[in-house]
Amino acid sequence: MLATNPVISFDAVSKSYGALKALDAVSFSVEEGAIVGLLGPNGAGKSTLFQVAAGLFAPDGGSVAVLGKDYGDASSDILRQLGVVFQARSVDLDMTTRANLKFHGQLFGLSGKLLAGRIDAVARFLDIGDLLDRLVRTLSGGNQRRVEIARALINQPKLLLMDEPSVGLDTTARLALVEHLRRERDAHGTSILWSTHLVDEVEAADWIVLLAKGRVVLAGTPAEVIASAGTETLAEAYVALTGGSRPPTEPDDSRP
Incomplete structure (x- = not known):
């Protein structure tokens, strides 16, 4: 998204673990009040990107700006305006x-x-x-x-980061979660970056970023992604553009 007033922007962000390049020059931004769906298969680099976005990791290359500020200079100011839901549960x-x-x-x-x-x-x-x-x-x-x-x-928070928040939930609970978060955006203007491999969670998002093997494959509105892939649905576009084996619209029961 070419945001004119981004709440978070990634500029050529790269991160490696030894020989493994988890993120490779990732660039996109989230507009104020927008819901952005970050779609990618397991291992695409979504969780690494969220750890960088939340200030837990510093990128090896590129930069991240949250509300126009850099973690190196204003981490406390950023964290005061950030909400984070990680994939692993962290409540006591x-x-x-x-x-x-x-x-x-x-x-x-x-x-x-x-x-x-x-x-x-x-x-x-x-x-x-x-x-x-x-x-x-x-x-x-x-x-x-x-x-x-x-x-x-x-x-x-002005920005809510969510990394696969529906892990372990059944379909009814997942869809209820989606509805609650849409209400949050509509009621308070909260910007949301939502990472998932389940297409139906973000098919009504304002913007979609497709991530595969640490790279942005395509970014655009859901309609633009579908048109670029030449498919009829976002799930089909996801499979065609990321090399997935099936439209991931239901939780994978094999995951812990």
């Missing part, structure tokens, strides 16, 4: 939902009535109000994911 299973949200909010300097209000607001928004005083380990996988997203939204 032995704490209640409320305690998880309170702890995370305190990391952002929130306290007292302001923090309590934020907890109530995200709980209402994600329909987890009745789960606030339950231990997270007693919740279903879908509800645990909603707690993770609530935690990522507690600081009212």
